[in-house]
Amino acid sequence: MTRRARVGVAVIVAVGLVVAAVVVIALWPRTTAGPRSASGIAPELSDAQLEAAAQQRLDAVVEACTRPTTEIPEACGFRIPWAADLAEVDGIRFRVEEPPTLTVTLPTFHADGGVLVATLTGTGTDGESTSVTYRTEDWMLRGDATVKNAGVVLSVW
DSSP, X not given: OOHXXXXXXXXXXXXXXXXXXXXXXXXXXXXXXXXXXXXXXXXTXXXXXXXHHHHHHHHXXXXXXXXXXXXOOSSSSOOOOGGGTEEEEXXXXXXXXXXXXXXXXXXXXXXXXXXXXXXXXXXXXTSSEEEEEEEEEEEEEEEEEEEETTEEEEEEO
16 A cells, blocks of 8 residues: 555544544533522522521531630631630630621631630639630631532531
8 A cells, every 4th residue: 555545544534533523422412410599509409408508517617616625626717815814724615695697609608797705714824723704796707618419518717
C-alpha cells in the first residue's frame, strides 16, 4: 500500500471515529437535575424543610457549644477574655438568653443576634477562688451549609 493510500485510510478512520463520537454523545441518555426550589436545591427538600433541618442542626451546634466545660469551645462564635480576670479556669457554665437567628443561603449560613452569658469559676489573679460572668449580645455563628441525603450539614467556621 502506498503512502497516499495509508493517509487516505487513516483520514477515513478518523472521520468515522469523530462521527461515532458525535452520535454516541447525541444519543447518550441524559439525566436532568429536574426542577429546583427557590433555595437552589432539588425538590426533595423544600425551602421550609431546608430551614427546619438547618435549624435542628444549629440547635445541636448551640447545645454542643454551651455544654458545661473547663475550656473555651472552638468554632462557636464567641471569645471570652478570661485571662484578664482569672489565673486558672476550673469550670465554665453557659446560659443562652437568646439563640442566634438562622439564615441559610446555600452554600453558607449565618446565625446572629444571639445573647450568651458565660460564668467562669476558678482562681483569680489574686490567688483567691472566684467566679466571673461575661455577656455577649451579638453572638453569631457562620459557616458552610451542605445538603446531603435530604438533610443539612452545618460546618461552623
